[in-house]
Amino acid sequence: MRGRTALAAVLIAGLGACGGPRAPELDYLPPSGAPARERTALVEQQPWLVLGNVLDHLQQHGLPAVEVDEAAGEVVVAYSGDPEPYVDCGWIVTWRKDELDRLPAAISDASFARRWNGRVITVDRALRLDAQMTVRIEPAGEDTVVRTASTYVLTKTATPQAAEQPLHAETISFPTGASAAFSSGTTCQPNGALERLVLDALPDVSLVGS
Numbered sequence: 001m002r003g004r005t006a007l008a009a010v011l012i013a014g015l016g017a018c019g020g021p022r023a024p025e026l027d028y029l030p031p032s033g034a035p036a037r038e039r040t041a042l043v044e045q046q047p048w049l050v051l052g053n054v055l056d057h058l059q060q061h062g063l064p065a066v067e068v069d070e071a072a073g074e075v076v077v078a079y080s081g082d083p084e085p086y087v088d089c090g091w092i093v094t095w096r097k098d099e100l101d102r103l104p105a106a107i108s109d110a111s112f113a114r115r116w117n118g119r120v121i122t123v124d125r126a127l128r129l130d131a132q133m134t135v136r137i138e139p140a141g142e143d144t145v146v147r148t149a150s151t152y153v154l155t156k157t158a159t160p161q162a163a164e165q166p167l168h169a170e171t172i173s174f175p176t177g178a179s180a181a182f183s184s185g186t187t188c189q190p191n192g193a194l195e196r197l198v199l200d201a202l203p204d205v206s207l208v209g210s
Contacts, residue, residue, distance in 0.1 A: 026112065028105065028185060030090040036192030037177045041146045041199055042207040047073055047137050050144045050202070054135055057201030063133070073137035079194070082108040083129035083154060089188040105186050111161070122161045129154055135198055146202065148195040150176045154188055 043050050051073065055065060058077050067076035079086070089105035094112070103110060110125050133150040153173045157166040172180040172188065179189035199208055 025095055027093040028090060029093060030187045031088045031179070031189055032090075033088075035174075035177050035179050035189035036195065037210045039148050039192075039195045039199060040209050041202055042140065043144045043146060043202050044142075044205045045144055045203065046142075047139050047144045050146060051075065051137050054137070054146070054198055054201045058135075058197060061197055063197065066132070073139075075135040075137070077133050077135070079129065079131045079133075081129065083127050083188075084108065086131060086191060086194045087129055087152060087154065087188050088191040089127075089186055106188065123167065124159050124161055126157045126159070127154060131194060133194055133198075146198065146206075148176070148198050150190065150194055152188075152190055154180075156182055156186075 048070070051070060055068070055075060058075075059065070063077040063079055065075055066078045067074070069075075083089070084104055084106045087106045091102050092105045092110070092112075094101050094103075106127065108127055111122050112125060113120050114123055130153040131150055133148060136147040136149075138145045138147070151173065152175070153171060155171045156169070158168040159166040170182050172182055174180040174189065176190055176195065179187055181187040199206070
């Protein structure tokens with residue numbers, strides 16, 4: 001299958017060794033589509049009205065403004081938390097014997113069995129998203145042009161259960177329209193939902209493009 005990594009970048013070292021318990025096998029499927037691009041909309045409203053609508057809508061969806069420059073027509077909002085609503089990292093596939101399971105690789109918390117120092121242990125994997133989106137609102141005659149661009153920062157940690165320190169920690173970042181990969185091979189990219197929140201704040205007469 002396209003883009004598969006070999007058993008999730010050797011998460012389970014020595015899986016085929018004789019004796020001892022066997023950890024579930026892991027495989028990885030990367031995102032199937034292209035990263036979401038920056039979006040542009042033409043709105044038949046004045047800039048000050050568009051700016052107010054966008055601010056209200058984003059705040060209602062838990063995206064507080066960290067910077068508002070009304071004169072320049074620029075709004076910057078921030079998000080920190082669960083990556084899954086706004087990021088596509090493909091799928092993690094696990095199986096043991098005849099039992100198959102698949103979960104989004106962008107899930108914030110997951111646990112996996114792996115072999116470590118000759119025994120199988122459970123490792124908790126945490127994934128956190130810190131994103132910042134800039135909305136530019138520009139006059140265009142009697143209309144307004146709205147543009148969006150975002151930066152995504154993902155931090156992944158892997159910690160054995162009952163341990164105080166993580167076994168592994170890593171951070172990647174990418175802008176709208178791009179992707180990045182962790183050292184394990186997990187590739188992440190924007191799914192467009194963050195930018196669509198801005199478009200949802202605009203009236204139906206808006207003309208939208210990429």
